[in-house]
Amino acid sequence: MTTVDLLAPAKVNLCLHVTGQRSDGYHLLDSIVMFADLGDRIALAPAPAMALTVTGPRAAGVPDDARNLCWKAADRYGRAVSITLDKHLPAAAGIGGGSSDAAAVLRGLERMTGRPPAFDPLALGADVPVCMLGRAARMTGIGEGVEPLDLPPLPAVLVNPGIEVPTPSVFRALPSKHNPPLDPIPEGAAPGVLIDWLATQRNDLEPPARAQAPVIGAVLAALAPARLARMSGSGATCFGLCDSLTDAQALADAIQAAHPGWWVAAVTLS
Numbered sequence: 001m002t003t004v005d006l007l008a009p010a011k012v013n014l015c016l017h018v019t020g021q022r023s024d025g026y027h028l029l030d031s032i033v034m035f036a037d038l039g040d041r042i043a044l045a046p047a048p049a050m051a052l053t054v055t056g057p058r059a060a061g062v063p064d065d066a067r068n069l070c071w072k073a074a075d076r077y078g079r080a081v082s083i084t085l086d087k088h089l090p091a092a093a094g095i096g097g098g099s100s101d102a103a104a105v106l107r108g109l110e111r112m113t114g115r116p117p118a119f120d121p122l123a124l125g126a127d128v129p130v131c132m133l134g135r136a137a138r139m140t141g142i143g144e145g146v147e148p149l150d151l152p153p154l155p156a157v158l159v160n161p162g163i164e165v166p167t168p169s170v171f172r173a174l175p176s177k178h179n180p181p182l183d184p185i186p187e188g189a190a191p192g193v194l195i196d197w198l199a200t201q202r203n204d205l206e207p208p209a210r211a212q213a214p215v216i217g218a219v220l221a222a223l224a225p226a227r228l229a230r231m232s233g234s235g236a237t238c239f240g241l242c243d244s245l246t247d248a249q250a251l252a253d254a255i256q257a258a259h260p261g262w263w264v265a266a267v268t269l270s
């Protein structure tokens, strides 16, 4: 076994329709997911026993024991390993930090051993299968349906106001659990066409998340100069899609200057 380093990219739900609910309470989703060129960094090294060190600017409050999804992923895979998680993404933020970390650990272990996981990654969390793919995809079912999509790279600004929004309470507060699925997706279209189409789709979790964290309204207002501003996942992180990375960086700089306490990043989604 050799040592491996991986990026665990931020996951962004460009739209997210809740189309039903299973008898076990999990919700059926129809969502377009893309990944940023920014995320947590994970280093894996062979070790006689499981070990986890959490470092980086967003390490505060992230568990560094068996509660961490990185640890759970390696444990489930059945391989003791030393993990360094360099945390850059805000936690409980709707950008899949924990899920992307878990998926990166599984991909890293597969690279180290040549053996894919012998269990269903969905068992670690509904977002883990799409994070295993790590590129633009349509996510269906509770997260087990993952179908790659041909979408253009999109410059974007990500903004998190520093409020943790717990996913279960947002799902619980949904007024309707049976909403229409996505309209036919314009695969292969130019960015402008995709953005115009996204403007006609929804994130059904946005109204209940805004009711619990009204600051999400202020984040969307700050992102208003973008071509389209929406919330990702169950919040509170929002994204604004821009025409260029230069535009995205300028908007990110302006938002950061006005809100020094917010987490702001200019990225490219793909």
Ligand SMILES: C[C@@](CO)(OP(=O)(O)O)[C@H](O)COP(=O)(O)OP(=O)(O)OC[C@H]1O[C@@H](n2ccc(N)nc2=O)[C@H](O)[C@@H]1O
Binding pocket: 013, 016, 025, 026, 027, 028, 029, 031, 093, 094, 095, 096, 097, 099, 124, 125, 126, 127, 128, 141, 142, 143, 167, 168, 171, 232, 233, 234, 235
């Ligand atoms: C909402 C989404 C959209 O991509 O993203 P986040 O806001 O978490 O980033 C995901 O479906 C979250 O995925 P993940 O965070 O892995 O979920 P899990 O750990 O499996 O579930 C956390 C809780 O969310 C609810 N849940 C999650 C997924 C789903 N399809 N239906 C649900 O009802 C359940 O209450 C569950 O107990």
Ligand SMILES: Nc1ncnc2c1ncn2[C@@H]1O[C@H](COP(=O)(O)OP(=O)(O)O)[C@@H](O)[C@H]1O
Binding pocket: 061, 062, 063, 067, 068, 069, 070, 085, 090, 091, 092, 093, 094, 095, 096, 097, 098, 099, 101, 102, 167, 233, 234, 235
């Ligand atoms: N590797 C990890 N990174 C961040 N949070 C983690 C991790 N492992 C477990 N957690 C726990 O999972 C919770 C949800 O975090 P996260 O996966 O970032 O949220 P979300 O699903 O909203 O994107 C956090 O409150 C944290 O306690």
